[in-house]
Amino acid sequence: MKKHERESLLKNFFPFFVLLEILIAIIFLQQFNSEKRTLDEKLLTQMKLCSYTMKCDGFDLDFVPSSKKIETNTLYKEHGIYSYFSVPTADDFLMKVILPSKSYEEKIYLVKRSLIMDMLIFSIFIIVIALLFSFYALKPLRKALNLNEEFVKDILHDFNTPISSMIINFKLLKKEIGGNKKISRLENNVETILTLQKNLQTFLKGIDTQKERFDLVDLLQKRILYFNELYPDIVYTIEMENVSLHTSKDAFTRIIDNILSNAGKYNVANGTVCIFLEEERLVIEDSGIGIKYPSKIFQRFYKEQDRGIGIGMHIVKKLCDELSIGIKIESKERKGTKVILDLSEVIDK
Structure with a gap:
């Protein structure tokens, strides 16, 4: 259940x-x-x-x-x-x-x-x-939810073919005419769709929590390269020494992606996103428009802007709970947002 x-x-x-x-x-x-x-x-x-x-x-x-x-x-x-x-x-x-x-x-x-x-x-x-x-x-509610989930699963399944076709054609196009910024942006947009698809799959199926060891700074640098393409006017900085984590890399990557996506999407023009470590807490601080009601941000389908569907931060909270990572949001309107992740349980000591 x-x-x-x-x-x-x-x-x-x-x-x-x-x-x-x-x-x-x-x-x-x-x-x-x-x-x-x-x-x-x-x-x-x-x-x-x-x-x-x-x-x-x-x-x-x-x-x-x-x-x-x-x-x-x-x-x-x-x-x-x-x-x-x-x-x-x-x-x-x-x-x-x-x-x-x-x-x-x-x-x-x-x-x-x-x-x-x-x-x-x-x-x-x-x-x-x-x-x-x-x-x-509960019976009619379960029936309605099952119908809804089956509908979303069918849509996700139908996404696979056109997305795979786009990825293949982008690779072929790059071989023919060489790489350029327009193709890179289109590839990043496809990556964004894939991220949304993974979020929906997590929302429906659950979380794979198979643990592995990986470098935090290395992962952050790779994800920042991706988001730099999406939000070229945002300045991303990492101010921390490298640490090793022992947890689900895929799930943790989705946590970081959702947070960095929001930090870029709801930032101001020429804004900043600063990532640093305070003891065993990872802090991602942006100069964005802020959140009016931070206490509601983890609620399913809650959103304060027209963009998105309102499940990103709900999934972040769900993933954090599964990985034993504490999460806290500090935000004020027009003052920016600070996301604090407690990594004490997943740092490889």
Whole structure:
């Protein structure tokens, strides 16, 4: 089950389960109060029989002076459980029948235990019903998502033939007329399409996290050469000594590509992108237009500009989570953006 399907399942399950549990708790609370009243009535009846027959197993007896303030045949619960009854042969005294507090607490405990056991059984039943309801509610959503994913997969598959044809024809063209800037730009555009295709494949299929060792500066220099062709007016600089990483090179490259692509795409004219290392944190800082709501940048399909489809940074976050790389965004509008990658878990030490 995919993450968004789990989220939908939980969001259906918990409200339904909690509401039913609250309803069951109210019913059982009323049942407990009813059982308690029944127990009190039963105790009063037993005390009354005790006063008549003097067979008082479990009860203590006492005699107190009669008073108009004392109400007979009533169960009192102040400083113990007791009741007063008239004594036929002694009008000046009342018989006080007392149930030890410990005995009363034990009887209440038995009532509680019985109801709690019943409530647990009902709760298990509610869990099953809530799960069945949630899966039933999830079914049309899963069907729609599967149709959507199949549609995107078909499009991605159909992209392969024209992209492969373009790459082959560019190579043939370069052999015939030689390389020039226009052909290089067209080749870079094809590379951009391939990057988007890989992002969509990652979004649909998941991430290959097979680890390997590679040089960080070497990788950054190669990716900067590529983005220099796309954004020739942007100045890219690397201010760091080389370090070796041990992680998925393909996944890490896609992280860097998405960040550098945004740094170039949303930069100002003749802007800069500076890459440097602070301890074990890789910082990519640009002089671009900035982000209005940095906290939303990792949300799927969120975008603040008309360009793009809004999944690039969502995929970056997904890749970072898979590779155990912490990521933080610091940005202000018209002040630029700083992306900070915590490489402490992937630096080859």
